[in-house]
Amino acid sequence: MSDVYEGQEEPELKNSTTPSALRQEEGSEEERLETHVAQLRHQIEEANYQYYIKDNPTLTDAEYDQLMIELQTIEHEHPELQTPDSPTQRVGTGPVQDVPQHRHPLPMLSLANARSEQELRDWHKRAQNILPDATFSYVCELKIDGLAMALTYGKGRLQIGASRGDGLVGEDWTPNVRTVRTIPQKLRGDNIPSKVEVRGEIYMPIQSFEKLNEEMSDDRLFANPRNAAAGSLRQKDPRITSTRNLSFFGYQIGYVDGMRINSHWETLELLRQWGFPVNPHVQQASTLEEVMDYCKKWEKERFNLPYEIDGVVIKINDLAHQEELGTVARDPRWAIAFKYPPIQVATQLLDIRVNVGRTGSINPWAVLEPINIRGVTVSRASLHNEGDIQRKDLRIGDWVLVQRAGEVIPQVVKPVLERRSGKEEVYRLPDQCPFCQTPIIRIPDQAMAYCPNKECPERILQSVIHFVSKGAMDIETIGEKMSKQLVDAGYIKSLSDFYHLTEEQLLALEGVKKKSADNMLAAIEASKKRPFWHILFGLNIRYIGEKSAQLLATAFGDIDSLAHASAEEIIKVPGVGPEIGQSVYNWLQDTDNLALIDRLRAAGLTLKEDRVEINGPLTGQSFLITGRLQAMTRAAAEEEITLLGGKIATGVSKALNHLIVGEDPGSKLAKAQKAGVPTHDEEWLIDLLKQHRED
Ligand SMILES: NC(=O)c1ccc[n+]([C@@H]2O[C@H](COP(=O)([O-])OP(=O)(O)OC[C@H]3O[C@@H](n4cnc5c(N)ncnc54)[C@H](O)[C@@H]3O)[C@@H](O)[C@H]2O)c1
Numbered sequence: 001m002s003d004v005y006e007g008q009e010e011p012e013l014k015n016s017t018t019p020s021a022l023r024q025e026e027g028s029e030e031e032r033l034e035t036h037v038a039q040l041r042h043q044i045e046e047a048n049y050q051y052y053i054k055d056n057p058t059l060t061d062a063e064y065d066q067l068m069i070e071l072q073t074i075e076h077e078h079p080e081l082q083t084p085d086s087p088t089q090r091v092g093t094g095p096v097q098d099v100p101q102h103r104h105p106l107p108m109l110s111l112a113n114a115r116s117e118q119e120l121r122d123w124h125k126r127a128q129n130i131l132p133d134a135t136f137s138y139v140c141e142l143k144i145d146g147l148a149m150a151l152t153y154g155k156g157r158l159q160i161g162a163s164r165g166d167g168l169v170g171e172d173w174t175p176n177v178r179t180v181r182t183i184p185q186k187l188r189g190d191n192i193p194s195k196v197e198v199r200g201e202i203y204m205p206i207q208s209f210e211k212l213n214e215e216m217s218d219d220r221l222f223a224n225p226r227n228a229a230a231g232s233l234r235q236k237d238p239r240i241t242s243t244r245n246l247s248f249f250g251y252q253i254g255y256v257d258g259m260r261i262n263s264h265w266e267t268l269e270l271l272r273q274w275g276f277p278v279n280p281h282v283q284q285a286s287t288l289e290e291v292m293d294y295c296k297k298w299e300k301e302r303f304n305l306p307y308e309i310d311g312v313v314i315k316i317n318d319l320a321h322q323e324e325l326g327t328v329a330r331d332p333r334w335a336i337a338f339k340y341p342p343i344q345v346a347t348q349l350l351d352i353r354v355n356v357g358r359t360g361s362i363n364p365w366a367v368l369e370p371i372n373i374r375g376v377t378v379s380r381a382s383l384h385n386e387g388d389i390q391r392k393d394l395r396i397g398d399w400v401l402v403q404r405a406g407e408v409i410p411q412v413v414k415p416v417l418e419r420r421s422g423k424e425e426v427y428r429l430p431d432q433c434p435f436c437q438t439p440i441i442r443i444p445d446q447a448m449a450y451c452p453n454k455e456c457p458e459r460i461l462q463s464v465i466h467f468v469s470k471g472a473m474d475i476e477t478i479g480e481k482m483s484k485q486l487v488d489a490g491y492i493k494s495l496s497d498f499y500h501l502t503e504e505q506l507l508a509l510e511g512v513k514k515k516s517a518d519n520m521l522a523a524i525e526a527s528k529k530r531p532f533w534h535i536l537f538g539l540n541i542r543y544i545g546e547k548s549a550q551l552l553a554t555a556f557g558d559i560d561s562l563a564h565a566s567a568e569e570i571i572k573v574p575g576v577g578p579e580i581g582q583s584v585y586n587w588l589q590d591t592d593n594l595a596l597i598d599r600l601r602a603a604g605l606t607l608k609e610d611r612v613e614i615n616g617p618l619t620g621q622s623f624l625i626t627g628r629l630q631a632m633t634r635a636a637a638e639e640e641i642t643l644l645g646g647k648i649a650t651g652v653s654k655a656l657n658h659l660i661v662g663e664d665p666g667s668k669l670a671k672a673q674k675a676g677v678p679t680h681d682e683e684w685l686i687d688l689l690k691q692h693r694e695d
């Protein structure tokens with residue numbers, strides 16, 4: 001988690017307001033308390049800004065929560081210190097200036113937290129005291145770790161998608177929200193109100209988060225899927241949002257015109273009918289014991305989910321009860337979040353070592369005293385880069401907090417300063433690559449260090465392992481072990497050597513029989529037909545992930561056009577950006593790399609976007625778009641059609657299969673009608689794409 005603490009001072013953590021802690025300071029007791037409260041508020045405001053506006057938290061959630069609890073406790077004990085603008089009274093933080101604002105017709109609230117069974121019981125007791133005669137039933141939901149959105153539909157069509165902001169005024173992100181594929185543009189069914197506001201969570205699946213971070217430069221890594229989701233949604237260019245694989249779960253109706261809904265469970269059912277994804281694990285409960293069981297069950301099972309949750313939300317089912325219970329400050333009384341403890345454990349940092357990545361990056365990693373975190377023994381963790389180690393001030397011998405969230409690789413969060421003995425050693429990156437002894441280079445303004453030696457054995461091995469992997473050349477029969485055997489035997493010095501391997505060579509390797517040698521050769525042969533973008537991805541160009549490889553392949557069509565493009569032209573491709581663009585450009589300026597491309601071409605690889613070869617559900621069909629689309633940009637629509645195998649025609653002819661007609665269509669419409677080409681509206685296209693999208 002490289003972003004934690006960046007540029008921030010360590011917050012002073014105090015757990016209680018014991019007078020002894022305060023007495024040591026100057027001034028009267030009240031003054032000291034006031035100053036302390038002001039400090040807390042300032043720290044929380046600052047953390048809110050970094051978290052909600054910059055999508056780049058400077059505290060861990062646990063640290064933030066601790067500050068908040070402290071402030072709440074003081075305000076509770078000293079009501080005279082409470083102010084209406086205290087962070088305890090408001091959610092989130094106001095919208096940023098240059099984004100259109102959206103005033104929520106009904107405030108978007110936060111949730112009170114329970115961290116133990118007792119706190120859950122206390123919540124229940126408070127509700128029961130207000131409504132002594134009521135028999136409550138509950139709905140239990142997973143607390144998806146994303147960002148809350150309010151989606152306004154008029155006559156069944158999506159009109160506004162807004163973030164929560166400070167609960168009263170949010171940011172209007174409608175064009176970006178439209179790119180989230182699981183959010184319906186149009187409600188389904190015939191039970192559709194004239195106006196309705198649907199609330200839910202936009203989130204990023206863990207897998208997409210990890211992929212995205214692979215493509216980000218190391219000093220811009222997202223701390224967690226929540227920040228990645230927020231950062232991806234809050235983009236000036238919706239085209240970037242559209243590449244980020246965001247998803248959505250609906251969980252509430254903010255308001256609705258002319259429709260009577262009696263329970264929260266009914267709400268969820270309606271949302272499903274209208275076409276919203278509703279989390280499949282929602283469950284009804286009739287007793288608090290059942291609620292507890294649900295909380296316990298998901299505390300364990302949450303690690304098997306493809307997205308992150310940070311707790312469970314419990315809502316009182318009956319909407320009449322909800323209304324009577326109302327809200328207090330920023331939280332409804334009828335709901336509570338049962339939060340899971342952070343998955344951080346302390347252990348000792350025994351050593352720091354480095355490995356070399358497939359692009360030559362020097363990657364330090366932590367050797368840890370083995371420790372069990374949620375059922376998995378962790379003995380090593382990634383440390384990203386030297387800058388990150390310095391920022392966190394990690395020293396060899398330190399006790400450190402390690403966390404493992406979801407499938408995410410274990411991370412060293414920070415040292416436990418209180419446990420320092422003074423014998424800890426400050427770490428410095430070696431001056432030479434430990435695998436080939438070449439002096440390491442550092443690129444100015446980048447946190448990363450690299451082994452520049454293209455013949456570095458470790459770098460070659462890692463690049464080979466990547467080349468044969470699934471998203472790249474998909475040479476299934478060659479795994480990591482075989483890759484190492486091939487490199488060690490000296491057969492593979494360059495990626496193109498794969499295409500000159502002989503059966504004889506393979507049979508000479510330990511444990512290789514004729515059958516497996518034949519299988520390997522067949523798989524290598526088959527890989528020649530891999531579409532261009534997979535090859536581009538397989539070439540181990542710094543920052544190029546699957547998505548950017550697809551974007552580049554679609555934009556340039558073939559390797560020669562890409563190699564002749566200027567850095568500016570590459571950067572201009574929507575979703576690519578300066579870092580990736582510059583990296584691709586630099587890579588293609590290198591004569592060794594160009595020679596590799598020539599050898600791959602000579603071996604028979606397809607280094608162009610052969611559209612017929614994208615064997616997708618739309619293969620063999622041609623499309624043309626005229627007029628303005630509402631839900632997505634034309635470029636995004638064309639890109640998706642292409643990725644599904646469809647072809648974008650250059651003009652109207654009898655051979656054209658589909659003309660998509662947006663708003664204010666041009667002359668193509670008349671031409672198409674004359675030529676008898678089928679025409680469709682945008683919704684038809686959206687349905688078609690939706691139908692064929694593999695998740
Ligand atoms: N690290 C930091 O610096 C920092 C700063 C600010 C906030 N935070 C984190 O954010 C929390 C406070 O944020 P918050 O005000 O969004 O409160 P919250 O996250 O505790 O709970 C409210 C939110 O839960 C979400 N949610 C997910 N699933 C839901 C469901 N099924 N039903 C209803 N809501 C659901 C919604 O987005 C809603 O807005 C803190 O406890 C802290 O963990 C951290």
Ligand SMILES: [Zn+2]
Binds near residue numbers: 433434453459
């Ligand atoms: Zn090296």
